[in-house]
Amino acid sequence: MHLKTWLRPAAALLLLLLVACFAAWAADGKPPANRPVDDAWRAALPLDAKVATQAYLDRLSPEAVARSNAYHEGGHWLRLWNWLAGIAVAALLLATKPSTALRDAAQRRLRWRPLADAAYGAFYVAAGWVLTLPLSIYEGFFREHAYGMATQGLGAWFGEQLVSLAVSLVIGALLVALLYAVLRKVGENWWGWATGVALAFMVLGVAVAPVFIEPLFNTYKPVPEGPVKTAVLTMARANGVPVDNVYVFDASRQTTRVSANVSGLFGSAAVRLNDNLLDRSSEAEIRAVMGHEIGHYAMNHIPKSIVMYGVILALGFGLTQWAMRRLLAGRGAAWRLSGPADVASLPLLGAVFSTYLLLATPVFNTISRTQETEADLWGLNLAREPHGEAEVLLKLTEYRKPDPGPVEEFIFYTHPSTRTRIFNAMQWRQQMAQPR
Ligand SMILES: [Zn+2]
Numbered sequence: 222m223h224l225k226t227w228l229r230p231a232a233a234l235l236l237l238l239l240v241a242c243f244a245a246w247a248a249d250g251k252p253p254a255n256r257p258v259d260d261a262w263r264a265a266l267p268l269d270a271k272v273a274t275q276a277y278l279d280r281l282s283p284e285a286v287a288r289s290n291a292y293h294e295g296g297h298w299l300r301l302w303n304w305l306a307g308i309a310v311a312a313l314l315l316a317t318k319p320s321t322a323l324r325d326a327a328q329r330r331l332r333w334r335p336l337a338d339a340a341y342g343a344f345y346v347a348a349g350w351v352l353t354l355p356l357s358i359y360e361g362f363f364r365e366h367a368y369g370m371a372t373q374g375l376g377a378w379f380g381e382q383l384v385s386l387a388v389s390l391v392i393g394a395l396l397v398a399l400l401y402a403v404l405r406k407v408g409e410n411w412w413g414w415a416t417g418v419a420l421a422f423m424v425l426g427v428a429v430a431p432v433f434i435e436p437l438f439n440t441y442k443p444v445p446e447g448p449v450k451t452a453v454l455t456m457a458r459a460n461g462v463p464v465d466n467v468y469v470f471d472a473s474r475q476t477t478r479v480s481a482n483v484s485g486l487f488g489s490a491a492v493r494l495n496d497n498l499l500d501r502s503s504e505a506e507i508r509a510v511m512g513h514e515i516g517h518y519a520m521n522h523i524p525k526s527i528v529m530y531g532v533i534l535a536l537g538f539g540l541t542q543w544a545m546r547r548l549l550a551g552r553g554a555a556w557r558l559s560g561p562a563d564v565a566s567l568p569l570l571g572a573v574f575s576t577y578l579l580l581a582t583p584v585f586n587t588i589s590r591t592q593e594t595e596a597d598l599w600g601l602n603l604a605r606e607p608h609g610e611a612e613v614l615l616k617l618t619e620y621r622k623p624d625p626g627p628v629e630e631f632i633f634y635t636h637p638s639t640r641t642r643i644f645n646a647m648q649w650r651q652q653m654a655q656p657r
Pocket residue numbers: 513517593596
């Protein structure tokens with residue numbers, strides 16, 4: 222197929238994205254505030270968990286709910302658009318000359334095969350980045366501004382995109398060189414080895430990202446002096462989290478979102494609170510969030526999910542191997558590919574594997590939701606702040622649709638819905654308040 226046949230549909234898509242960007246640009250920014258209340262309102266709430274949950278949710282205005290639904294549902298669609306964009310890039314690379322021409326040139330000039338494979342890997346990352354850039358700009362810049370969450374100008378935002386491209390180029394080149402060295406050795410039955418390589422990279426990535434990659438975008442500092450520090454570090458010490466493993470980072474550089482996380486592995490595992498949380502939340506809310514994050518840390522959620530991902534990856538590579546054998550038998554010659562160990566079949570591997578990952582979305586999300594529920598309960602038991610928890614959850618509706626149906630929650634939600642989570646907090650409040 223000739224490159225020219227791709228021009229017309231590509232131009233049409235680009236035009237569509239431009240219109241979307243313009244619409245986003247014209248949209249109005251700031252999220253509407255939730256109805257404020259005081260401690261007396263919270264204390265007067267009925268103990269009944271269902272009633273109390275509804276009272277919390279009723280503080281969201283219809284405009285706030287509509288806006289939050291639109292943002293979150295748009296995110297579901299973007300998963301699909303991103304997958305489709307990836308498939309289109311793979312189809313373009315497979316059906317036209319540049320990809321195999323680059324493979325041939327790299328193998329001619331770079332005699333050491335892993336080096337040639339690394340060069341192809343870098344080309345693949347760069348091609349995907351360039352071809353999907355319009356979609357990334359819409360999703361990462363215009364859409365975030367339309368919903369009033371972005372705090373960066375286009376230049377600063379784009380600068381960060383270039384930094385993350387540089388990181389992806391290095392990691393992509395290394396991963397591809399290693400993966401194809403293994404594929405050439407083991408031949409047809411490569412799925413188990415590919416799983417091993419992917420897992421090794423995942424473990425390494427999770428362990429070094431907080432040390433080498435995240436500081437490229439944000440500054441991580443110890444919690445500043447004050448009552449919050451005392452509260453947060455007391456909870457950490459009581460639960461076996463070393464105090465120098467609690468950081469605050471300047472997320473407000475990029476966004477207005479309130480959040481926190483536990484990331485890292487081995488020595489780099491730590492609780493990381495974002496500065497929006499500290500600036501926009503009461504002490505009760507911060508304690509609630511900290512209790513949740515300590516739960517992730519204390520229950521070793523990261524190592525546990527890596528083990529579970531290993532199983533999902535193994536199944537995925539097994540299916541990918543089966544699908545690629547069939548696809549290469551039928552179309553391999555037309556795509557000028559010699560087999561699965563041919564590095565120029567990487568776009569095919571990427572397309573098949575990304576399809577599997579898309580279909581596995583509910584599985585990944587269920588693993589995550591289960592851990593989030595565990596962390597919520599840990600946080601309630603530790604911080605004993607069901608109202609603080611509920612208040613933070615209301616704030617998070619700025620970017621999470623609060624009250625989805627059960628199917629939507631099962632497929633798309635990495636965390637339980639706001640209603641479920643507030644209900645759990647109110648249930649805790651109700652049960653713990655009962656006389657024994
Ligand atoms: Zn969490």
